[in-house]
Amino acid sequence: AQSVSQHNHHVILSEAASLELGCNYSYGGTVNLFWYVQYPGQHLQLLLKYFSGDPLVKGIKGFEAEFIKSKFSFNLRKPSVQWSDTAEYFCAVAITGGGNKLTFGTGTQLKVEL
Amino acid sequence: EAGVAQSPRYKIIEKRQSVAFWCNPISGHATLYWYQQILGQGPKLLIQFQNNGVVDDSQLPKDRFSAERLKGVDSTLKIQPAKLEDSAVYLCASSLGNQDELFFGSGTQLSVL
Numbered sequence: 001a002q003s004v005s006q007h008n009h010h011v012i013l014s015e016a017a018s019l020e021l022g023c024n025y026s027y028g029g030t031v032n033l034f035w036y037v038q039y040p041g042q043h044l045q046l047l048l049k050y051f052s053g054d055p056l057v058k059g060i061k062g063f064e065a066e067f068i069k070s071k072f073s074f075n076l077r078k079p080s081v082q083w084s085d086t087a088e089y090f091c092a093v094a095i096t097g098g099g100n101k102l103t104f105g106t107g108t109q110l111k112v113e114l
Numbered sequence: 115e116a117g118v119a120q121s122p123r124y125k126i127i128e129k130r131q132s133v134a135f136w137c138n139p140i141s142g143h144a145t146l147y148w149y150q151q152i153l154g155q156g157p158k159l160l161i162q163f164q165n166n167g168v169v170d171d172s173q174l175p176k177d178r179f180s181a182e183r184l185k186g187v188d189s190t191l192k193i194q195p196a197k198l199e200d201s202a203v204y205l206c207a208s209s210l211g212n213q214d215e216l217f218f219g220s221g222t223q224l225s226v227l
Contacts, residue, residue: 043118043205049215
């Protein structure tokens, strides 16, 4: 079975700082990769996804993620964070062709300070 | 477009009691999911429906949990009897098909005392 590791559980940054959140998965076959975000008091929503093609994926609100197959990684990045990016971020993986059964990481709580 | 609706928003029960959660997916979405999110962990899939049939319930504790999706629309998840370790947020999600983006509801926060 696949698993997902998110190494940073809590991250605190100042506005305009750069962000990189780590995500590694374990599975030997082809996977689809996702980042979800949960803003305070809101529901989980999709930030970006990778199915195939260009390993650098751009999502909403200036976020991007890079799939490095050799490292089983799908790290999330943003060049300059804003206070409104304060949220919990979840990495998730699904086996390609496996019908959308997402396995989530434990999440990273990001706090952006003014 | 209306999102995924869940109720109740919060529920507090004592152990050994029963509880039920309700989910109304986005109109037209054939696939419905129930996830359990324990504090400090990521969501874990409990059961997946395609229309009114079960696709995957391998992680559903079937001795106490049950779920149904009558007429392929609304769904209910029931726990009977509840245990302390069932305290969690129960999330419902839906997607157009089983390869499409998931849309999540706000969840039901269950506390078992």
